[in-house]
Amino acid sequence: MSERDAVIVGCVRTPIGRRNGRLAQVHAVDASAGVLRALAERTGLEPALVDDVVWGCVQQVGEQTLNIGRGALLAAGWPESVPATTVDRQCGSSQQSVHFAAAGVISGQYEFAVAGGVEMMSRVPLGAALGYGAGTPTPSSLTSRFGVEGFNQGVGAELMAERWGLSRAEVDEYSLRSHARAAAAIDAGRFAAEIVSMALPDGSVIDEDEGVRRDTTAARLAELRPVFREDGVVTAGGSSQISDGAAALLLTTSANAARYGLEPLARVHTAVLAGDDPVMMLSAPIPATRKALDRAGLPVSDIGTFEVNEAFAPVPLAWLAETGADPAAVNPDGGAIALGHPLGGSGARLMTTLVHRMRREGHRYGLQTMCEGGGLANATILELL
Template sequence: MASLALHHTRTVFPRLALPWQTAAASGVLLPAALAPTPLSWLNNGLQSLLELFPPFLLAVPKKKVSHSRKSMRSADKGLKDKQNIVNCPGCGMPKLSHHLCAECYSSMTRQWKKETQADAARVVEMLLYRAKAIRGTVNQQPTMSLVSRSRFIRPFAMRAASTTTPRGLPAILAKHPEDVVITFAKRTPIGRAKKGQWKDTPVDELLHGLFKATLAETKLDPSKIDDICVGTCHPPSPLYVSRAAALAAGIPHDVPISTVNRLCSSGLMAIRNIAHAIQAGETSIGLALGVENMSLNPRPTPEITEAVDKHAEAHDCIQPMGWTSEMVAQTYKVSRKTQDCYAQISHSRASDAQARGVFADEILPVEIRGKVASNDDPIRAGVTVESLAGLKPVFPQWGEGSTTAGNASGVGDGAAICILTTRARAEKEGMEILGKWVGSAVVGVEPKYMGISPIAAVPKVLAQYGLSKEDIDVFEINEAFASQFAYCVEQLQIPIEKINPNGGAIAIGHPLGMTGVRQVVTGLAQLRRTGAKVLLTSMCVGSGMGAAGIFVNEAGRVASKL
């Protein structure tokens, strides 16, 4: 059987000299050479096979035989032709010539188990050593990835080691060939819904213009793109229009595309999906986009059946977002004045940044219907707390009626894009590395208080990567409503100077599917201007969820426009 196993695998492993070949070379008589001799399963020739394959892959000859131990032990019972009994070349015990030897099969299985257990121990020891080198201490309760059973083929174990979660600031700043990096991050200007520059521009036209501008700017060969993911919420048939826009922009038909909808975090989920595909080895270069046109596709009225609607939290899932803002303000005592103060900060920062040309670093001028757009149009200058205080409530029928058009995010239109790949591929292709994807987290909260979800998402993603709030240089937290934003800032106890330094959605606008990517584009641009390192983005999500992501700047510092 040993000779048979080696014969069947000789195209992979070096062939061993069989007894008759040795005899022919040395002049020994052929009958003597063919006499069965005991052969140890642990000799050097078989050791390489035992390391890579389980015994059932080695011990199967060409003809079909029974593999059960019971059948092997009783194989010589009731035989009519005793001439088929031979001595096993492995242990010398009698066996049928066309059957496996039960004794050798058992010995081989025991040896294979011993080898795999030792291999698993070496993998765990290696991973714990790496973790200790990074953190200085060994986690006394390692994650399942450290203690899971070793797979048959060793390269899989090595891949698992390369995808273990980095923990601590030095770990996320370290550079490795398999890192997921961002080589391009831009957005279109944002248009004010119903009145702005994109009010008559459907989603497919927005995407088409952004695809074309991106390919022209980056000189990226579209045939090298492996996958595209688009985050969007409200357009009808989003997959069809996204696919059509990509094809019309010159992206080959063999490049697949998908859409993802997790409401306000859809753009971040698109980045996450592409990053995970790259980490899994399924994709090498991918595009992640976020897009929304709320002028043409306002929030559809969700409908649920009467049976589902009877559940209180299920009923809350479909309530208007303005209702959730008032619930947060009323429940957590966020006054109208507090909301207006936070809103004024956002308006003043955004108008100041626009006046200094700060947003030019992140906006990619897009030509649609012969017109080139390069500036955000929702931003207003000269907004004061007093002017905000004079605005009427938008939702007076709920709570205390503290939400206004001035302290809530404006609905808007726009799109944003990131190109992701591995560090090794980026360096090979000569692509500029802007930043690194570290990871993300998602959470769920009560639907009526969906706006406060960043207070759960931010600590979760920080704990996930062994970071503290002090390790983060810039926070981009979505300003869906001043009520929820103010409460999150105060509960997280983050200095307001670190949050949305160039204003947020209250001033710039909140095209739902775009926001997740837009925050990454804006945050990375701010890190480049200041020479800072770590960005954390977060947003609340309709129906009671939240999301957060961490990114690292690798572009160095550019000319400041502070």
């Protein structure tokens, strides 16, 4: 291991707002600025010491364009001397932000770096970027290689269900469990320490995730029609929610943490990437997880808790089938099906939740992985400090 390491010394997030919910009043820059201010306040770090803000965002159009990371730190009142960049690795954008920030810290390019991201999907709808300019991001030179007319994540979820033999009942059961776990986590106050209360333009305050459907039942889920195939198993109930939210983490070295009186929460132990079938699109967390475990020299049984993004229910179900991880340790506080999936903010949100759970429950190792557009995935192993 390098003499320099990368440790997380602070991590916060907004509540996750449901589509057209209360957070829809908030501009993406302001949501991002809110978590940046809270991060500085909770850690006590002077923002002028931050060498870079690496911000994830998928739909970099309209209100989320012009390097939103830079706009966010300026709106937060941070010094003009602090730089920023904005990253797009699709749904894993802010998990990739953590990877970039950690790499910069370990290499010595950064002493302090902030990683995070945002997506306000109520204000910048999914697919909004496709409406700008002429042409398509998937010309025939690309699609002809794979014999398809285009790429669709929902269809990819159905392909996963078919390949791993997942039934509609299994998908619905998983979705119901996500809501139940998220509701239990909220009721037990397990998210309280990681959430930053957001003051809204209408004068109210939001401090709790909005997406959980407490009245969801197996019977109600069974009534929903498949979205992507008439005979499919994926419904709106088995899909991640369109959401609004932001999250941020502060990274530095153990030596810097000691020097500035900061408490290291977790070390970025291993960070890897993987690519897989771009048509199925959502299966890359499986090879990414194997790669992370192999590189770390750890068996899956050594990982105490997991965050596997619930883009669609077949993703964690197939991942579980291939990795042999303990289902009780995977998304124990619910996932994107219940809480929501604010694209560019999700990676940092999952990691914030993961760090707080590792601290609360004493897990030495935690692993996070996310499927991403194009058949990609990040996987990160954190070590408790």
